[in-house]
Amino acid sequence: MTDTTVAAPAGTTAEHEERRRAAVSPSRAKDFLQCPLLFRFRAIDRLPEPPSQAAVKGSLVHSVLERLFDLPAAGRTEEAAQELLDPQWEALRTDRPDVVEMFSGAEDLAAWLAEARSLLSQYFRLENPSRLEPADREMLVETELASGILLRGFVDRMDVAPNGAVRLVDYKTGRSPHPRYVDEALFQMRFYALMLWRLHGRVPARLQLVYLGDGRTLTHDPAEEELVTFERDLEALWQRVAGAARSGRFEPRTSRLCSWCSFQQHCPSFGGEPPELPADGVAHLLTVQAV
Template sequence: MRLSFSALETYKQCPLKFKFREIDKIKVPQTKERFFGSVIHDVLRMLHDTNRLVPPTEEEMLQYFGQKWKPEVFVDKQEEPIAFSLGVKILKNYYAKNYPGQFQIVDLEARFEAPISDGAETHIIIGIIDRIDKLEDGSFEIIDYKTSKRMPGQKIVDNNLQLVVYHLGAANRWPTILNGGRPVKLSLYYLQHGEKLSTFRAAKQLEEAKEKILLTIDKIKVDISSGKFEALPGPLCDWCSYQKYCPLFKHKFKEKTPADDEIKRLAEEYFALKEQSDKNNKRLAEIKSIIGRYYDEKGVERIFSDSGYLTRSSKKTFIYDAGLLRDVLEPIGRWKEVLTIDNSKLKNVIVSLSAVKKRLIEGAKKVGKETKSIMATKK
């Protein structure tokens, strides 16, 4: 399988979005966020262009930014000048801290392939590295620019999978990185903050990352085989460009019919009944608590009223000594009949396992039973 790292990340975010983008190849308009990041990356590539004998001045850099800017990308005309000003601020701050003549740049927007073997099969992860520098000690530094507002903590950077893939891609391009055990500095440059967060990866961490990637690829292959890609709702859904194709959102975009009007009326009724039901359940819980204390105080287990009576009953849950139980059942061949897997406990165990073990357990998973429920979310 040949995949980009961004495709892997898209799948983990939402398998259905992966299908729309990577398999169905549905074209969607460029978002203003993607445009902003793209134009900033383009300007920084020009700024560090190794074919130039003399680095660009700050004025030339900002002029190039202005030429690349497209105001029409922004629907909100008040938002456009704010975004433009932010871009100017980012670039001026970057130029002040990173004069282009002071770096030994090996490559810019370097395309890479990172092969990952899985038995007889080899998967290729592809991508583009924003910048690769040669440091004074002869080692490489891989730099990825980020235009996001949020800057993560160092622990998140130390576990960033994207940087591992970049490391593998660079090692495939220059085998002495792995063969010679040469360290590679991996950096995320957060442009809005003017901060560069760096980390390194040991050989063991690289192997663990490969297993994580193979686990994701396994899931993709299962979904391709079944033709079923799950839509995973999350905080990024409101900005997704595939809403009109997604079963969680496309109802908003479909042409309305009389049947849709009736469904909308029923949905409103559902909300009203659900709200009343929640109020009733809350009051029932309060009453149960009060009556429960009365049972205890008066030493009774049944209360009478004009409408009938309320009886309190006790339900016990038992646990068994596993060792004693096994001694009784195993000799008669019945021990395996009572062994069951507790999914909640299994989830807790999986968290602490290696990527290799997680992958093996994932291969043993299958759908036992599927039920559907309705969840009401008010605006």
């Protein structure tokens, strides 16, 4: 739930960024709902995780789509997007040399890059970027609720219509969810909608998830009452997190997602033992809510 290193303003250092007040982010909130111990490992212990091909591929495709809109409208073609992929991969690899370790060899890397190119091609079947002029991209949003809880998150794209109506768009490189999981998929978008509403006093007109994995788009038009309920749910979730932090008890919750967890060696459910809970990590976590 805490998010303390997502974006350092220009001219700041990593050390300064580490001292920022903690905030609730959609990714960490979902971690706690999935498994409180997973949340602890990421938000409090901040244990290192090896890069995964799926996550890094998502970052790569996102970076290409972000930079595509730097081009003039007429130049936002599929060919231009494909030409951006190699330099963005080089930049990512320079910034994170460990990503090379994900691949067994040149053929494995080539197949992975081909998958990324396929996702970019899929994007052009879903949207025509030459007809879009986003108001913002990779937008860092931060707001404090009346309860004193700080929220922070990144919005992939924000479109604003001539009448002022706002559409929030998020790109997903996976496949669209089964209908029974749609509400769960919208958690992140409701989070963004709540932040924008509390910041600007206007509920976004549309939330849109663009699934490049299977070429589908999920849209939802939120209501103010829905965001009021969501805000209460977030506040209740934070109380659960704060209670776990104060007691030191972050229980593991097993599910099919455990197969992808990087922390099994520290998890009691898999015969591991968590490290000692760091007091400074707990203290920083609790700065989420202003006293």
